[in-house]
Structure formats: structure tokens, C-alpha cells
Amino acid sequence: MSDTLTKLTYQTFQQGKNYFGLAHKTLSSQLRKLVHPTLEQQVKPIPNEVLLKLQEKLNQLLETDWQDAEKGVYPKSLLFDNPWEDFFRYYPVTWLDLPQIWERMKQNNNQDFSPEIETDGYPSYYMQNFHHQSNGYLSEMSANLYDLQVEILFGGSTDAMRRRILAPLKSGLEIFGNVPPRNVRILDVACGTGRTLKLMRAALPQASLFGADLSPAYLRKANELLSQNPVELPQLLQANAEELPYLDDYFHAVTSVFLFHELPATARQAVIEQCFRVTKPGGVFIICDSIQKSDSPEMELMIDNFPETFHEPYYKHYATDDLVERLEKAGFENIDIQVHFMSKYFIAHKPA
DSSP states (O other), X not given: OOHHHHHHHHHHHHHHHHHHHHHHHHHHHXXXXXXXXXXXXXXXXXXXXXXXXXXXXXXXXXXXXXXXXHTTSSOGGGGGOOOHHHHHHHXXXXXXXXXXXXXXXXXXXXXXXXXXSOOTTSOGGGOSOGGGOTTTTSSHHHHHHHHHHHHHHTTTOHHHHHGGGHHHHHHHGGGGTTSOGGGOEEEEETOTTSHHHHHHHHHSTXXXXXXXXXXXXXXXXXXXXXXXXXXXXXXXXXXXXXXXXXXXXXXXEEEEESOGGXXXXXXXXXXXXXXXXXXXXXXXXXXEEEOOTTTOGGGHHHHHHHHHHTTOTTHHHHTTOOHHHHHHHHTOEEEEEEEETTEEEEEEEOOO
């Protein structure tokens, strides 16, 4: 297949996912109004010019995604990777779960956990129904639905945003060029279902990958996903990112994707300091998370709407938090910032 045809196929594939996400959100919104007409969300409508700007940013993201694949940062096959089995199996469940979500929204009950869910031993800030989802991050159903839900939320662009960490990750590892590839250790903090680790494995097939997450259900899902790949499995561990159970200066690189907006400020700082501790001198730490108000003034309305539409109790503070200051306080330097679509990236280095 020629590059032109491959690119066209990729663009068509992404456009299809975007249309599907839009259709799902439109239908579910109409159904909610029918079932719960009194459930009014305090959100302001998005002006058409902002929606056009959003589409422009999405197109830029997809072009960057294609260009990185063209450069060999990761194989082009990764552009078409999609969990089809999970989609057909679990998409109907997303609809079946909506009545519980709506009832939780109506009652403003955001710490609702089923009796069979073990909640002891977790930080209090973690015991939330993030995104109004049933049982927060502690159930098998939550783990099975998560990737599908965020794909719908971001119109099929979630993996494209995740992949933006791969180019700075490979660049940051160049300082360790004398280290055999199999001895390069990379940790993904709050690895969730393992999607980011799967992308890393494609870009860095020989590296030793590690993942840590608080949720045993999500770690089981990650193990299921990553076991499909015949190469070396990442080492997964249940752990609180505020107390990472690894030696000082152990990892050549550390990453964290979509974690920091779900942490209160004190936990945010503690996690950054732990990531600094376990990163080798000269190593790189990469954060991928939501854009902030200072990045895109035209997107401020969407940023304000997000915690109102979804239960995100720490997002409002995150939206104006100075993560560069936090990174520097922990000891990181040479901090580069990138923005792609709805995500922001902090590429920080530990002094050599």
C-alpha cells in the first residue's frame, strides 16, 4: 500500500471514529433529556467558531501522528490499532450503565460504590465516581469500559494523544545510548488498562517496561491486553504513585498519562517528587494530561464545562495549576511544553 493510500485510509479511519463519538454523545444526550428532563447540567453551549477551532486542532493532531509514523517513531500499523473485540463486547454495556450514571448525577452522589467493592486502603481522593462511572476505578466493568468511554469522549483521538509521548520519550533516552536496549527501564505511572504501555512496546520493542496503578481491576485488564503481544510482558504492580515501591535512580524514563487532573494539589506534588526520585540522573519524565486555561484561551469555555459535565473534583484546580513550578520544585530542569489537540505535555529532565 502506497504512503498516500495509507494516509488516506488512516484519515478515513479517524474520521469514522470521530463521527461515531459525536453520534453517541448526541443520542445519549437526547435520551437523557427524555428519561430525566429535570436533569439540567450547568454548562454553556459551545459557539460554532470554537467547534471549528477544535476540528482544526484535531486535524493538526492527526497530521502530527501521521508524520511521527512516517519518521519511524513507531510503526504505521499502530495507527490502525483498535480494540475491536472489546468494542463489540462492551459497547452495549455503556448504554446499559447510563441509567445508573444519570441517577447518580441526579442525586449528586459521587462516592457510590457497590457493597462487594473493597474500598479499604485507598486514598480518600481516589474514592470518587470519576466521570460518574459506576464503582469509580475499582470494578471489572469500569476497567472493561474505560478505553471505550474515553475514545467516545475524545472522538477516537485518545491513542493519537497518547502517542505524542513517544517521540520525546525516544529522544530523552538518547543520553543512554551506551545502555543495551534490553537494560533500558521505563515506568508508566497510573498505567490503567495498559494502552500506553502497548504503544511503548511497539515503539521500543526491547526496552524493559514497568507499570504501576492503584486499581487491581485495571491491572488485570492491562495484563489481559498486554498478554496478546508475544514479546516480553511489562512488569505490572499495584501501587500508590505517592509512594512508588522502586529504588532511587532506577528508571531511565518515567511517563504518566491522564493522571494529574484527577489528583488534588498535594498529591500532585507528591507524585512528581516520587517520579523524580525513581528517575535516573539524566533521565526524562513525561506528563500527558489535559490542556490548561493558559494554553488555549479560546478553549476556556470547554475547560470550564468539563468538570460540570463529568465528575472531576480536582480538575478546576488543575486547569490553573503551575506544573512547571511543581516540576522545578522537585528538581527537574529543561522543561519543554507541547500542546496537541486537548492534551498538554511536560517533558522534564533530571539533572545528569
